[in-house]
Amino acid sequence: MVRITNTRFLFNEIPAGFPEDKTFKYDTSQTIDLENDPLNGGVLLKVLLLSADPYNRVQMRPADVEGYSPPFIVGQPLFTYGVGKVIRSEKEGFKAGDIVYSILYHAEYFVFNDHPFPMMVLKPEPGLHYSAYLGAGGMPGQTAYYGWKEYANAKAGETVFVSGGAGPVGSLVIQLAKQDGLKVIASAGSNEKVQFLKDVGADVAFNYKTESTADILKKEGPLHVYWDNVGGTTLDLAIENAAIHARFIECGAISQYNSKDGVNMKNLDQIYALRIILYGFLFADLAPKWEEDFYAVVPKKLASGEFKYTEDMTRGLENAGKAILEVQVGKNKGKKVIVVADN
Amino acid sequence: MVRITNTRFLFNEIPAGFPEDKTFKYDTSQTIDLENDPLNGGVLLKVLLLSADPYNRVQMRPADVEGYSPPFIVGQPLFTYGVGKVIRSEKEGFKAGDIVYSILYHAEYFVFNDHPFPMMVLKPEPGLHYSAYLGAGGMPGQTAYYGWKEYANAKAGETVFVSGGAGPVGSLVIQLAKQDGLKVIASAGSNEKVQFLKDVGADVAFNYKTESTADILKKEGPLHVYWDNVGGTTLDLAIENAAIHARFIECGAISQYNSKDGVNMKNLDQIYALRIILYGFLFADLAPKWEEDFYAVVPKKLASGEFKYTEDMTRGLENAGKAILEVQVGKNKGKKVIVVADN
Numbered sequence: 001m002v003r004i005t006n007t008r009f010l011f012n013e014i015p016a017g018f019p020e021d022k023t024f025k026y027d028t029s030q031t032i033d034l035e036n037d038p039l040n041g042g043v044l045l046k047v048l049l050l051s052a053d054p055y056n057r058v059q060m061r062p063a064d065v066e067g068y069s070p071p072f073i074v075g076q077p078l079f080t081y082g083v084g085k086v087i088r089s090e091k092e093g094f095k096a097g098d099i100v101y102s103i104l105y106h107a108e109y110f111v112f113n114d115h116p117f118p119m120m121v122l123k124p125e126p127g128l129h130y131s132a133y134l135g136a137g138g139m140p141g142q143t144a145y146y147g148w149k150e151y152a153n154a155k156a157g158e159t160v161f162v163s164g165g166a167g168p169v170g171s172l173v174i175q176l177a178k179q180d181g182l183k184v185i186a187s188a189g190s191n192e193k194v195q196f197l198k199d200v201g202a203d204v205a206f207n208y209k210t211e212s213t214a215d216i217l218k219k220e221g222p223l224h225v226y227w228d229n230v231g232g233t234t235l236d237l238a239i240e241n242a243a244i245h246a247r248f249i250e251c252g253a254i255s256q257y258n259s260k261d262g263v264n265m266k267n268l269d270q271i272y273a274l275r276i277i278l279y280g281f282l283f284a285d286l287a288p289k290w291e292e293d294f295y296a297v298v299p300k301k302l303a304s305g306e307f308k309y310t311e312d313m314t315r316g317l318e319n320a321g322k323a324i325l326e327v328q329v330g331k332n333k334g335k336k337v338i339v340v341a342d343n
Numbered sequence: 344m345v346r347i348t349n350t351r352f353l354f355n356e357i358p359a360g361f362p363e364d365k366t367f368k369y370d371t372s373q374t375i376d377l378e379n380d381p382l383n384g385g386v387l388l389k390v391l392l393l394s395a396d397p398y399n400r401v402q403m404r405p406a407d408v409e410g411y412s413p414p415f416i417v418g419q420p421l422f423t424y425g426v427g428k429v430i431r432s433e434k435e436g437f438k439a440g441d442i443v444y445s446i447l448y449h450a451e452y453f454v455f456n457d458h459p460f461p462m463m464v465l466k467p468e469p470g471l472h473y474s475a476y477l478g479a480g481g482m483p484g485q486t487a488y489y490g491w492k493e494y495a496n497a498k499a500g501e502t503v504f505v506s507g508g509a510g511p512v513g514s515l516v517i518q519l520a521k522q523d524g525l526k527v528i529a530s531a532g533s534n535e536k537v538q539f540l541k542d543v544g545a546d547v548a549f550n551y552k553t554e555s556t557a558d559i560l561k562k563e564g565p566l567h568v569y570w571d572n573v574g575g576t577t578l579d580l581a582i583e584n585a586a587i588h589a590r591f592i593e594c595g596a597i598s599q600y601n602s603k604d605g606v607n608m609k610n611l612d613q614i615y616a617l618r619i620i621l622y623g624f625l626f627a628d629l630a631p632k633w634e635e636d637f638y639a640v641v642p643k644k645l646a647s648g649e650f651k652y653t654e655d656m657t658r659g660l661e662n663a664g665k666a667i668l669e670v671q672v673g674k675n676k677g678k679k680v681i682v683v684a685d686n
C-alpha cells in the first residue's frame with residue numbers, strides 16, 4: 001500500500017480575456033495507490049503527453065453554456081487530447097503497457113472508466129514518435145485532412161490562402177494543397193513561422209504582423225479556396241479577394257476567442273455576389289467518412305518525411321497553463337505538446 | 344415617315360448613398376420612326392412593364408468596377424427586367440404582337456439587336472397578368488425557387504427564418520417552406536407587410552423596426568435554415584440563433600447596398616462552432632438545373648391562387664427613379680413594377 005502524490009492541473013476560474021495565472025491551479029493534494037486503487041472495470045493510465053490547442057479557450061466557459069467542446073469544470077482537472085500508458089486494466093481491449101490516444105485529464109495518473117471520450121490504442125508508424133499523434137497525426141491533422149478532402153474541391157492551378165499556416169492544421173493544409181497542384185498563399189505571426197511556411201511549400205508566405213494582408217491578397221489573389229483558422233478582419237479581406245464560386249473552409253477563429261468585441265466586416269455582401277460557399281465544420285462530424293483513410297495515409301507520410309511538421313515541447317504538468325497561453329497568443333513554435341512524463 | 348418622341352430614363356450620376364433625383368435623368372431628346380427605322384436583323388420593342396429590384400443599386404457603380412450584374416452607364420438608359428411587345432421583327436422566333444420577357448432598356452421603344460441579354464416569348468398562364476412574370480413568376484420567384492430547392496435541405500418540423508419576407512423572393516420562400524412543413528419566422532419593415540407575411544403563411548411574423556429581432560429569434564429559434572435577403576446585423580443575430588448544421592442561404596444584403604460602412608459582427612466564430620454552411624448564390628447559376636421545373640410549377644400556382652403575391656405599380660417611365668428608390672428604402676408594398684404602357 002504505497003500512496004504517492006498524483007499532481008493535477010485544475011481549472012480555477014473562467015478568464016475574461018486571455019487566460020492568466022489565476023485561471024489555473026497546480027494541485028498536489030491528491031494521492032493514488034498505483035497497485036491497489038480500485039479500477040471498477042476501467043483502465044489506470046499514466047499520462048505521458050498532453051496537447052494544447054486553440055480550441056481550449058472555448059472550453060473555458062461557464063459549464064451551463066453550450067458549445068461544441070465540453071467545458072472545463074472549475075475545481076476539476078483540464079482535459080485535452082493526450083497520449084497515455086496503461087498501468088493496469090480491467091477493460092477489454094486494453095492491457096498494461098499499451099500506449100493510448102484519447103482526451104485525457106491533466107493529471108499524472110487517472111482511472112479511465114466512465115470517461116466520456118473514446119480511447120484508441122496507438123500502433124505508431126516506425127520512426128514516428130507518439131507526440132506526432134497529437135499534431136499532424138492526430139486531431140489537428142484530421143481537421144486539415146477531412147476538411148480539405150471534403151470541401152476544397154481543389155483544382156490544379158487554383159489559388160488557396162491559408163491563415164494560421166504554421167500551426168499543425170494549417171501546415172498540413174498547405175502540403176495537401178501543394179499535392180493537389182494549387183498556388184498557396186500562407187500567413188503566420190513571426191518570421192520564424194514564415195520560414196516554416198516556406199519549408200512546407202507555400203509559394204507566398206508572409207508575416208501578417210509586419211506585412212499587409214490586404215496588399216498581398218490583392219496582388220496574389222483571387223482566392224479559389226480560403227482555409228480560415230483565424231476569423232476576424234482576415235476573413236473580411238479574404239472575402240474581398242475571393243474568386244467567383246470560392247470555397248471558404250471555416251475551421252477556426254483564433255483572433256476572436258479571447259475577446260468579446262465584434263469585428264467590423266465590410267465585404268459580407270460579396271458572399272452572395274461572388275457565390276462563395278462558407279463551410280463551417282468540425283473534424284468529428286467528418287470522421288466516419290475520412291478517419292480510416294487518414295490513418296492509412298498520413299502517419300506514413302509523416303514518418304517518411306513526405307509531410308513535414310514541427311513540435312514545441314513544454315516540460316512539466318505545472319507548465320500546462322503557460323503552454324496553453326502560448327498557443328492562444330501564437331508564441332508556440334510548432335505543435336504545442338506538454339510532456340508530463342517521458343515513459 | 345412619322346418621327347415621334349421616344350422618352351427614356353437615363354443613368355445620370357453614380358450616387359454615394361441612396362439614389363437621389365440627380366442620379367437619374369428623364370430624357371425626351373430621342374425620336375423614333377416606328378415603321379421605318381432600320382432593325383438590322385433585330386426586334387423593335389414597345390416597353391410595357393419594367394421591374395425595380397434591390398440589386399439595381401449594385402448596378403449604380405463605375406463601369407470599370409466588376410460585379411455580378413452589369414453596371415448602368417452614365418448617359419445611357421437604365422436596364423432592368425421587363426415585359427415588352429414586339430412591334431416589328433426581323434429576328435427568327437419573334438413576330439409582331441409577341442409579348443416578351445428580358446432585361447429591357449428604360450425607354451418607350453428600343454431595338455433589341457445586339458442586346459447582351461436573352462429574350463423569351465411569354466405564354467402566360469390563363470388568368471395571370473404579364474406583370475406576375477416580373478415578380479414571383481420571374482427572376483425574384485426563380486431566385487426563391489432555385490435557392491430553396493438547391494440549398495435548404497428542408498425537413499418537416501424544422502424552423503426557417505426569412506428576412507425581407509414581404510418581397511417577391513421572401514414571400515415565395517415562406518410559401519415553399521410551409522409546403523415543406525417548416526415553422527416559418529419572417530420579418531419585414533412595416534405593419535402592412537407583416538400582415539402580408541401572415542397572409543402567405545408565416546407562423547411568426549414581425550416588424551423588425553418596432554420589435555427586437557434578437558428577442559424573437561431567441562424565443563422562436565434555433566434556426567435550421569436562414570434565408571438572408573438583408574445581410575448586416577440581422578445575419579449576425581441569425582448566426583447567434585442557428586441550430587447545429589444550419590443552412591444559410593445568402594441571397595441578398597439590402598441593408599448594405601446603400602452604405603460603405605461595415606457592420607459589427609459578434610458571432611462569426613459560430614459558423615464553424617455550429618457547423619453552419621452559408622451558400623452565396625445567384626439564380627442565374629442554378630437556372631440550367633431548375634428553370635424548366637420552375638416554369639412548369641410556379642406560374643400555375645400563382646394563377647390558381649395557391650401561391651400568393653402582391654404587386655405595387657408605379658405608372659410612368661418618368662417615375663422609374665422614384666420606384667427604384669422605394670425598393671431601396673423598403674417603401675414598396677409588394678413587387679414593384681413600373682408601368683410604361685398598358686399595351
